[in-house]
Amino acid sequence: MGVPKVLNTPEKRRKKNHTANLRLIVKMLKRDTPQGGVTLRQMADACGVSERNVYRYLQELKQLGIEVERYKSSQPGKPGCCYYKIKPPQEKDFTSEMLHLAFLSQALQDCYKLQKNILSVKQFVLCCLANRYGLNLPVTCLRSSTMSHASPLP
Incomplete structure (x- = not known):
């Protein structure tokens, strides 16, 4: 996954811009990746915040009505890693x-x-x-x- 443009801004600006971080996380969750989603670490690095803050962002998205799917990767020889993506709309x-x-x-x-x-x-x-x-x-x-x-x- 490429480094988002947001990483080029000073770290202090990224941490304080809550709305921009939410938008970035939604954009990352919508993006189609080879793994089928993004990890907490990738989202945290892109926003310049801790994984704990990313959990808060995901909870806020849930309260806004955006459903986020979480699933574990099951590749042989690799420990399970959780990936997140936006749940596709259903009937x-x-x-x-x-x-x-x-x-x-x-x-x-x-x-x-x-x-x-x-x-x-x-x-x-x-x-x-x-x-x-x-x-x-x-x-x-x-x-x-x-x-x-x-x-x-x-």
């Missing part, structure tokens, strides 16, 4: 995305209903206060669609 991933979209759509509808109910309560309270202090509100305010079911208290 079940599409199904789960559709479920997420349906859930988000329902949540958005619930938010609209809640917002409408909050406005109704505010208008009802406003009418009650106006009635209490003898103020006359414009008829258009009282006849809004959200207030059709509520009537001011005597």
Whole structure:
């Protein structure tokens, strides 16, 4: 695997640039290699961080919804080495995305209903206060669609 261009930058800049390191790791995980993936050491060297930080990056990618596969190389005469690569999308991933979209759509509808109910309560309270202090509100305010079911208290 060739040395990424990021290694040409000073080490301090690489360590502090979290976003650039995440992008570099994603790019390395997507790359097609003869081994079928990259090792922790390769990712750590490319980013200028420790392997422990690479584990944190991989965990963060997982939380962002990017699935990373880990597998051991089984070559005769060589100790097992773990390689990482991005898991290719599968049919079940599409199904789960559709479920997420349906859930988000329902949540958005619930938010609209809640917002409408909050406005109704505010208008009802406003009418009650106006009635209490003898103020006359414009008829258009009282006849809004959200207030059709509520009537001011005597």
